[in-house]
Amino acid sequence: MALQNDLLLRTLRGEQTERTPVWMMRQAGRYLPEYMVLREKYGFFERCQTPELAAEITIQPVDIVGVDAAILFSDILVVPQAMGLEVQLIESKGPFLPDPIKTVDDLKRLRVPDVEESLGYVYSAIKLIKQELNERVPLIGFAGAPWTLLCYMVQGKGSKTFDEAKAFCYQQPEVAHQLLQMITDTTIAYLKGQVKAGADVVQIFDSWGGLLSPADFENLSLKYIRQIVAALKDEVPTIIFAKGAWHSLETMAATGAHGLGIDWCIDPKLARQFAGNNVTLQGNFDPAKLLSPIPVIEKEVKAMLAAFGPGRHIANLGHGILPNVPVDHARAFVDTVKNYVHA
Amino acid sequence: MALQNDLLLRTLRGEQTERTPVWMMRQAGRYLPEYMVLREKYGFFERCQTPELAAEITIQPVDIVGVDAAILFSDILVVPQAMGLEVQLIESKGPFLPDPIKTVDDLKRLRVPDVEESLGYVYSAIKLIKQELNERVPLIGFAGAPWTLLCYMVQGKGSKTFDEAKAFCYQQPEVAHQLLQMITDTTIAYLKGQVKAGADVVQIFDSWGGLLSPADFENLSLKYIRQIVAALKDEVPTIIFAKGAWHSLETMAATGAHGLGIDWCIDPKLARQFAGNNVTLQGNFDPAKLLSPIPVIEKEVKAMLAAFGPGRHIANLGHGILPNVPVDHARAFVDTVKNYVHA
Numbered sequence: 296m297a298l299q300n301d302l303l304l305r306t307l308r309g310e311q312t313e314r315t316p317v318w319m320m321r322q323a324g325r326y327l328p329e330y331m332v333l334r335e336k337y338g339f340f341e342r343c344q345t346p347e348l349a350a351e352i353t354i355q356p357v358d359i360v361g362v363d364a365a366i367l368f369s370d371i372l373v374v375p376q377a378m379g380l381e382v383q384l385i386e387s388k389g390p391f392l393p394d395p396i397k398t399v400d401d402l403k404r405l406r407v408p409d410v411e412e413s414l415g416y417v418y419s420a421i422k423l424i425k426q427e428l429n430e431r432v433p434l435i436g437f438a439g440a441p442w443t444l445l446c447y448m449v450q451g452k453g454s455k456t457f458d459e460a461k462a463f464c465y466q467q468p469e470v471a472h473q474l475l476q477m478i479t480d481t482t483i484a485y486l487k488g489q490v491k492a493g494a495d496v497v498q499i500f501d502s503w504g505g506l507l508s509p510a511d512f513e514n515l516s517l518k519y520i521r522q523i524v525a526a527l528k529d530e531v532p533t534i535i536f537a538k539g540a541w542h543s544l545e546t547m548a549a550t551g552a553h554g555l556g557i558d559w560c561i562d563p564k565l566a567r568q569f570a571g572n573n574v575t576l577q578g579n580f581d582p583a584k585l586l587s588p589i590p591v592i593e594k595e596v597k598a599m600l601a602a603f604g605p606g607r608h609i610a611n612l613g614h615g616i617l618p619n620v621p622v623d624h625a626r627a628f629v630d631t632v633k634n635y636v637h638a
Numbered sequence: 639m640a641l642q643n644d645l646l647l648r649t650l651r652g653e654q655t656e657r658t659p660v661w662m663m664r665q666a667g668r669y670l671p672e673y674m675v676l677r678e679k680y681g682f683f684e685r686c687q688t689p690e691l692a693a694e695i696t697i698q699p700v701d702i703v704g705v706d707a708a709i710l711f712s713d714i715l716v717v718p719q720a721m722g723l724e725v726q727l728i729e730s731k732g733p734f735l736p737d738p739i740k741t742v743d744d745l746k747r748l749r750v751p752d753v754e755e756s757l758g759y760v761y762s763a764i765k766l767i768k769q770e771l772n773e774r775v776p777l778i779g780f781a782g783a784p785w786t787l788l789c790y791m792v793q794g795k796g797s798k799t800f801d802e803a804k805a806f807c808y809q810q811p812e813v814a815h816q817l818l819q820m821i822t823d824t825t826i827a828y829l830k831g832q833v834k835a836g837a838d839v840v841q842i843f844d845s846w847g848g849l850l851s852p853a854d855f856e857n858l859s860l861k862y863i864r865q866i867v868a869a870l871k872d873e874v875p876t877i878i879f880a881k882g883a884w885h886s887l888e889t890m891a892a893t894g895a896h897g898l899g900i901d902w903c904i905d906p907k908l909a910r911q912f913a914g915n916n917v918t919l920q921g922n923f924d925p926a927k928l929l930s931p932i933p934v935i936e937k938e939v940k941a942m943l944a945a946f947g948p949g950r951h952i953a954n955l956g957h958g959i960l961p962n963v964p965v966d967h968a969r970a971f972v973d974t975v976k977n978y979v980h981a
Contacts, residue, residue, distance in 0.1 A: 455798065458960055462929035508902045508924055541884075542904060559851040561885060581851055586805035617801055 300432045303364045304495060306609055307532035307553040307575050315600060315608050316363040317632040318435070319625065320536075320556075321615030322356040323368045326625060329355050339384040343369050349420035350427055357432055360626045361633070364433050364496070365424065367489070369417060371439030371500055374481055375448050377413035378405045382447075395451035397463070399470045407477055410484045417485075421492035436494030438486050438523075440501030440537065441478040442516035445471065448478075457503055464515055471515070479519040483526045490530050497527055498534040498556070505539015505558075512543050517550070524550040534577060538614060544569035558613035559584075563602040577609040580628065585612075585620040589627045596631040605637040643775045646707045647838060649952055650875035650896040650918050658943060658951050659706040660975040661778070662968065663879075663899075664958030665699040666711045669968060672698050682727040686712050692763035693770055700775055703969050704976070707776050707839070708767065710832070712760060714782030714843055717824055718791050720756035721748045725790075738794035740806070742813045750820055753827045760828075764835035779837030781829050781866075783844030783880065784821040785859035788814065791821075800849055807858055814858070822862040826869045833873050840870055841877040841899070848882015848901075855886050860893070867893040877920060881957060887912035901956035902927075906945040920952040923971065928955075928963040932970045939974040948980040 298304070302316035324330055330352055333342060342348045352368040372390055376382045383391045396402065411418070424434055447453075449460040464471040486497050504516050520535055527533050528551050535547050536556030547555050548570045555574055557566045559581035566576055580599055585592060600610065610632040616625060641647070645659035667673055673695055676685060685691045695711040715733055719725045726734045739745065754761070767777055790796075792803040807814040829840050847859050863878055870876050871894050878890050879899030890898050891913045898917055900909045902924035909919055923942055928935060943953065953975040959968060 456926060456960070458926040458929065458962075461924070461926035465927060465930035465934060505903065509905050511924075539882075539903065542908070560848065560882065562852050565885070581804070581854070583799060583801040583804035584808060586801065587808035591808060614799075617799070619801075 298430050298433055298495070300363055303433050303609060304532060306607065307496065307534070309573070309575065309607060311606060315603075315605075315610050315632055315635065317610040317629050318362040318364040318366065319356070319360075319612050319616050319628070320366075322360065322362055322366065322625075323352045324616065325618035326616055326620045326622060327355055327359060328622070329359065334386070339370070339386065343373060344416045346416065346420040346423045350423040353420075353424050353434075354427055357428070359622065360629050362432070362629055364435050365428060366435040366498070367417070367421060367424065367437060367494070369420070369437070371437070371444060371502075372447060373414060373417065374438060374478065374485060375444055377408045377410065377485075378477065378481055379408075380405065380448060389453040390447055392447060392451045396448050396474060399467070399473075402470065402474060402477070405474075405477060407480045407484075410481070410488045414485055414488065418488055418492035421489060421494055425493035433495035434493060435496045435498055435534075436486060436489035437498045437500060438482045440499050440504065440516055441475045441482065441519040442507070443501050443503045444478050445474055445515075446503045448474070457506055461506070464511075475515065475519050479522050483523055486523065486527055487530070490527070494531065496532045496534065498536060499523060501535070501537035501540065504537035507540075509542045512537070512540055513546065516540075517543060517546060520547075521550045524552045528552065536577070541566065541569065545571065548574040554609060556611065560613070563599065567603075572607075575607045575609060576603065577611050579613040580611070582612045582614050582617050582620075585616065585624045585628060587624075589624060592624060592627045593631045596628055597635060600632065600635045600637070641773050641776055641838070643706055646776050646952060647875060649950065650839065650877070652916070652918065652950060654949060658946075658948075658953050658975055658978065660953040660972050661705040661707040661709065662699070662703075662955050662959050662971070663709075665703065665705055665709065665968075666695045667959060668961035669959055669963045669965060670698055670702060671965070672702065677729070682713070682729065686716060687759045689759065689763040689766045693766040696763075696767050696777075697770055700771070702965065703972050705775070705972055707778050708771060709778040709841070710760070710764060710767070710780060710837070712763070712780070714780070714787060714845075715790060716757060716760065717781060717821065717828060718787055720751045720753065720828075721820065721824055722751070723748065723791060732796040733790055735790060735794045739791050739817060742810070742816075745813065745817060745820070748817075748820060750823045750827075753824070753831045757828055757831065761831055761835035764832060764837055768836035776838035777836060778839045778841055778877075779829065779832035780841045780843060781825045783842050783847065783859055784818045784825065784862040785850070786844050786846045787821050788817055788858075789846045791817070800846055804849070807854075818858065818862050822865050826866055829866065829870055830873070833870070837874065839875045839877065841879060842866060844878070844880035844883065847880035850883075852885045855880070855883055856889065859883075860886060860889060863890075864893045867895045871895065879920070884909065884912065888914065891917040897952065899954065903956070906942065910946075915950075918950045918952060919946065920954050922956040923954070925955045925957050925960050925963075928959065928967045928971060930967075932967060935967060935970045936974045939971055940978060943975065943978050943980070
């Protein structure tokens with residue numbers, strides 16, 4: 296049975312489509328009252344690990360705001376968890392890892408896990424989601440980029456600068472690369488499993504790639520993302536979203552990824568110039584702008600679509616949707632994209 | 639009497655110099671044990687408002703790490719404070735403004751103050767610093783950019799995204815522009831007073847400029863920075879440091895500012911290409927890299943200097959020095975610049 300709405304897949308493959316597809320990072324989340332009901336009742340990992348809950352949350356924005364793709368409800372930190380680290384997700388406080396990695400000895404506490412065993416609950420969720428979606432829209436699977444996961448695994452919590460994670464890499468580069476390779480190996484197996492279970496696309500989130508200089512981004516991040524893309528890109532379309540790493544759009548495009556996410560701090564035309572013509576760009580609406588009055592949202596979304604031009608563009612935010620965005624504002628974003636006709 | 643070391647001023651004016659000048663953002667701060675002694679004894683605003691303390695702290699890094707310029711010890715939030723807002727600076731927690739600006743009515747609580755009256759303590763500090771520096775190195779005065787000050791005045795505290803501040807601007811653009819103009823008028827008077835008291839250079843810190851899209855940066859930030867530069871640039875050399883706003887280097891250079899600060903996420907050669915040849919660039923060492931072993935610091939500093947090339951460059955960090963940097967690492971940074979000879 297074929298997908299009823301395959302706009303996302305065709306756009307990622309560079310095919311012409313009748314309109315621009317649209318979804319929103321963190322679309323399955325706190326701005327939806329229906330999500331908040333489930334959040335009141337179940338803990339974060341309970342929601343991730345119970346296929347019925349993960350499926351319900353994943354599908355909510357498809358039903359409620361009408362996006363062109365579902366994205367698996369999960370968290371990038373399930374990978375460090377499967378590798379053997381304790382991860383706590385404290386609502387409204389962010390992640391906390393009580394025993395972070397600091398030395399080469401700490402690597403002994405980690406393993407490259409059997410993903411079927413330790414992350415099988417994700418695959419069960421994907422199978423259920425695919426069944427319940429019933430081919431309405433494609434399902435995006437995802438994982439964190441090795442550098443971003445290292446940030447949390449070393450720093451132990453969120454940070455503006457992740458300077459402890461950086462210091463670890465600068466002071467013990469061999470240990471850092473060993474850790475990055477372990478994360479990479481796990482991530483490749485994990486994403487292959489997601490595809491096998493039914494994910495139609497995979498996205499790699501490098502939330503903290505933009506904290507690195509261009510040279511460090513190549514050395515500590517892109518080197519590993521490249522391995523992941525190489526292992527996946529012949530199976531499904533792949534998207535790299537390295538927030539803030541505008542400087543490396545050209546080298547990211549050269550990985551063979553089908554799509555590159557960009558944030559709102561780069562003009563779409565300049566991003567296209569950097570990335571070249573053989574990759575789809577995804578983004579780049581400022582999430583805070585969804586707090587504007589609806590007529591302003593409509594005007595600004597149209598300006599964004601005009602700046603990207605027709606083809607090879609997936610409309611999205613430049614980062615995750617904020618919890619305090621009214622649902623009708625999110626819907627205005629999605630509807631404006633759906634109704635837009637390129638001049 | 640003339641400055642004994644005027645490398646910074648000559649570099650800002652585009653003159654040839656025997657070597658690259660060097661200073662570090664937040665050089666008067668928490669990585670210095672001598673500073674920590676004073677921090678134990680006096681509250682933050684007490685240190686700012688007591689000319690003898692501000693002078694001692696300002697001059698410490700000149701004596702201890704041998705930088706080519708002193709920068710006034712103060713805080714950008716003294717301006718909102720002088721405008722009538724309560725500002726608390728809680729050590730290790732950051733700024734807190736208990737009654738932030740939310741509506742047009744809140745503007746009534748603000749004034750464009752008589753700066754001699756409300757910020758006279760800064761001018762007293764500058765006079766004392768100039769006297770104690772005794773023309774060894776120039777003194778940099780500074781202020782926050784109006785956008786960055788609005789961020790704190792509206793959000794009321796630090797934030798990763800400053801989405802409440804952005805929402806304020808998107809929902810009430812007229813009120814936002816009224817506030818930005820009040821801050822701008824205050825800042826111009828404040829900086830003119832600093833120059834009158836003896837500041838040799840002024841730097842405008844737009845710490846949160848990089849959170850805005852290029853169009854919003856022009857509309858909410860650069861429009862006001864431009865007024866400040868225009869009012870000051872014929873009196874003293876001016877530097878704009880809008881962290882993350884690499885996309886606007888060309889328009890920032892067009893303000894007539896003498897120097898532009900850049901962070902480590904842009905390659906110096908690309909920054910030069912964007913900014914053109916008629917402005918001095920300042921930066922751009924990753925502050926976290928000062929946590930590397932000293933030989934690595936030396937190697938990376940030399941690579942940075944080579945990338946900028948000779949002339950129109952002030953060596954600096956790409957953001958403030960981190961509190962946990964060992965003093966000898968800071969000194970290695972400074973010494974490597976001082977000893978470097980361009981090939």
